[in-house]
Amino acid sequence: MTAATETRVDVLGIRHHGPGSARSVARALEALRPDVVLIEGPPEADDVAALAGNPGLVPPVALLAYAEPPKRSASRTAEAGSGDPPASETADEADVMTRDAGRPRSAFWPFAVFSPEWQALTWAAAHDVPVRFIDLPAAAHLALDDIIEAGDENAGAGNGEDETPDDENPDDATVVRAEPEAEIPVHQDPLGRLAAAAGYGDAERWWEDLVEHRTGDLAVFEAVAEAMAALREDEPILRRDALREAHMRTRLRAAIKDGARRITVVCGAWHVPALTGDLPPAAQDTAALRPFLKELKDSGRSKATVTWVPWSHGRLAVRTGYGAGVTSPGWYHHMFTATDRPVERWLTHAAGLLREEGLPVSSAHLIEGVRLADTLAALRGRPATGLDEATEAIRSVLCDGDDVRLSLVRHRLEVGELLGEVPPEAPAGPLERDLAARTKALRLPRQALEKKVELDLRKPTDLGRSRLLHQLGLLGVGWGTLAATSGKGTFKEAWHLRWDPALAVDLVAAGVHGTTVAEAASGKLLHDAAGADLPGIALLVEGALLADLSGALPSLLDTLRDQAALGHDTDALLDAIPALARTLRYGDVRGTSPGALGIVLTGLVTRARTALPGAVVALDDDAAARLVTRLRDVSAAVSLLGREPAAAGLREDWLATLSRLADRPDLHGLVAGWMARILRDERAASSDETQTRLSRFLSPGTPATTGAAFVEGFVGSSGLILVHDAELLALVDHWLSTLHADAFEQVLPLLRRSFARFDAPERRAVGERVAGRDDGAPGESLTFDPARVARVLRVLATILEKR
Structure with a gap:
């Protein structure tokens, strides 16, 4: 389309992470030879876009946007997480964590080699063509939900239905949210409507047959634009989409004003109609954006930093961290990189994988498998053999109908284990910077070879190491695993340490909860506590103490107290007590004070004692065995407390309850025997x-x-x-x-x-x-x-x- 007499603007509507779209974009750019390439993404990424031409930047990678953490005192920073912060600072930190719980701290824009945006970036870098990102600023994406929820989501947005899901309203600028995404009603799937009109029951398969399996030129983008225009005629345009598209048009006008004569825009197909035809007046877009940007500035979150970080095919898979995912990144990577006979090569890779596991697969299996896949595609009227047909052929022929073997192929091949790389020239992400500073201060290098280290928690350096490893464990970054120690002292802790390159991706993904390791671990704890049961929250409280996350403890204890007050499950009460007892017992050993934990623990033990008489009757053998295990753990935990002032009298009250129950004639023999033994031993x-x-x-x-x-x-x-x-x-x-x-x-x-x-x-x-x-x-x-x-x-x- 032409936005001005002397300027040509071509808008390429794509599906994010679509190999067919990526191939078409590469061919279209070769044909159009634009002066500037505009890509849907955060404008802050303009400064790092040129790194796409660096051979050290190997996809899958992601653009990471994050808000810089607030400045901390020099003394607190130097301590690197060891020791207790001042009381006032802890209170402020807890208030901030409570206020920000559930808010996204980071946003990711992932790219694979088969992503159309990546192909546009690498083409521009190879031809020395400038790249500009045209979506809302990254800081806006971090605050978009809060600001829109505070206002009216449907202002100027049609009938006010919920936002179209990412798979149907492609959106690579995806904020990782703390809450799981809700299911989307069928009537809100615009691509599903097109698929149904074409006789397809699956919108994903329809898109693959229409676009991904074809090697079209600019004509395919014209067809996509017409289809999206027809869809948007009676679809509501939500406020977030209206704001984003207004900003895209503003950036497009800026490129035209700067003198570009051939402009190519690469954006999600849903947004194409908003950027083509007669654009609305610039004043209208400015008026729509002004209140939102002002509110963003007033919120104090108007600035964000963007950098490149490594990603993985596993994290590209749908529902593993962001919405605009694909279920089979390994398949898409193969479809994009295989120059010929993709199905034959795919089955050959599957055969090689099965042979590595000692499973017999012959050439005859491959021949019959390819024939079956092609026959299924022909019977179903598909333009090319797809993943469904290839998978059915692998299951039936190569795996002999065994779903266990097929699950291996799906995990290792269909999803894949490919890791991206980032060159040293790319600015480090906030968590990586914080981890590097702390490991240097604690003299704890990251090594690929496994090493066992024993820590003496009475030494400040070893205590700091322990806290760091526990924080990383809470974030799912498994650098270290706890091991048995040579002695029984509570001041000892042993770890097996091994740094795997894949942990860099886990560290990056954890940045959604915070911009330092301690802050992210606290955010993760609060996020997990929102959906945890009583025993789970007790374990989180223990984790917060071990990791020295004092700022998260008040909120966790409030949640624990609420759960305990409302819970009526005796098993849950018994399961929660051991973790809390360990936390209370070892708090002084680690130099932290659990505060109100003693009161909460006393309340839990009291409720458990009250509920126990009704829980020990009418038990079968299996239920009795489970109850004895729980009672054994609780008794050990209560005895462990000894004469702790915060738990005074708990042991005596617990044993008195067991003594009253031990002589009941209706006790299961296993329970009665255990009670007699524990009363004797104590x-x-x-x-x-x-x-x-x-x-x-x-x-x-x-x-x-x-x-x-x-x-x-x-x-x-x-x-x-x-x-x-x-x-x-x-x-x-x-x-x-x-x-x-x-x-x-x-x-x-x-x-x-x-x-x-x-x-x-x-x-x-x-x-x-x-x-x-x-x-x-x-x-x-x-x-x-x-x-x-x-x-x-x-x-x-x-x-x-x-x-």
């Missing part, structure tokens, strides 16, 4: 009380299965109690000796399961005690019937002779 029951409970459950009037479950719960996984307690061993032996044959056969599997958990030396010691050979043990040696022993000896002699 000295909350005397030897006589314990013997009385054992005698009652191992009496002839108690069902044999209940007695066996009691023994299993009482003994647990260690046989030492039977080795050192002669009276207990005699009681169990007498119970077994008096069982009838049918009852013995019934309980034998349960007893074998219990005794199989003992270590071999423990089983041997128990046998020797029963045989009476341990002369140094207290109590009388057990006696046996000589006649019965003689019969056993004859059988053993026969077995040994045969050997």
